[in-house]
Amino acid sequence: QVQLVESGGGLVQPGGSLRLSCAGSGRLFSIFDMGWYRQGPGKQRELVAVITRFNMRNYADSVKGRFTISRDNAKNTVFLQMNSLEPEDTAVYYCNAALDATTYWGQGTQVTVSS
Numbered sequence: 001q002v003q004l005v006e007s008g009g010g011l012v013q014p015g016g017s018l019r020l021s022c023a024g025s026g027r028l029f030s031i032f033d034m035g036w037y038r039q040g041p042g043k044q045r046e047l048v049a050v051i052t053r054f055n056m057r058n059y060a061d062s063v064k065g066r067f068t069i070s071r072d073n074a075k076n077t078v079f080l081q082m083n084s085l086e087p088e089d090t091a092v093y094y095c096n097a098a099l100d101a102t103t104y105w106g107q108g109t110q111v112t113v114s115s
Contacts, residue, residue, distance in 0.1 A: 001025075001026065001104075002024055002025060002026045002028075002029070002032070002097050002104040003024065003025040003026075003104070004022050004023070004024050004025075004095045004096075004097060004104055004105065004106035005022070005023050005024075005106055005107070006020060006021065006022050006093065006094070006095050006106045006107065006108060006109040007020070007021050007022075007023070007109060008020040008021050008109060009093060009109030009110045009111045010110075010111070010112070011112045011114065012085055012111070012112070012113055013113070013114070013115050014085060014086060014087060014113055014114075014115055015084060015085065016085050016113070017081070017082060017083045017084075017085065018082045018085065018111060019079060019080070019081050019082070020036065020079065020080040020082065020093055020095075020109060020111075021077055021078075021079055022034070022036075022077065022078045022079075022080075022095030022106055023075075023076060023077050024076045024077070024078070024095075024097060025076065026076070029073055029076040029097075030053065030073040031053050031099060032053060032097040032098060032099050033050060033051070033052045033053055033097070033098045033099070034050070034051050034069075034071055034078040034095070034096065034097055034098075035047060035048075035049065035050035035051070035069075035095075035096040035097075035098065036048040036049050036050075036069060036078075036080045036093055036094070036095060036096070037093070037094045037096055038089075038091035038092065038093045038094065038111075039091055039092050039094070039108075040088075040090060040091040041090070041091075043091070045094070046060065047060055048060050048063055048067065048080070048093070049063065049067055049068075049069035049080060050069065051069045051070065051071050051078065055071070057069055062088070063082075063089075066082065066083050066084045066085075067080060067081065067082050067083070068080070068081040068083075069081075078095065080093070082111070085111075085113045086113060087113045087114060088113075089111060089113050090111060090112050090113050090114070091110075091111060092108040092109065092110050092111075093108060093109050093110075093111055094106055094107075094108045
């Protein structure tokens, strides 16, 4: 069982930055592929970024060059650095841990980009 707790969301102006954190429980954190998803108002949940257990990264086209995903296995934490934020990035951001057919989700953290 893995429990995930996100933090770092908030209100930011367009062009600003935020850093999201996702703290995971359990001793096997390092073997999970970790991802960030988001769900905007009236939209389906979508993948934002993923970092595999081998530290391979993949990003949605809409965030490439602006967002960076990283992980610190010693601290059971995955991060999402978000720069040059746009109003379209407004969403609830969810942390995900995946291993084969098993997935875990956090409760989400709200990010609002508005002037």
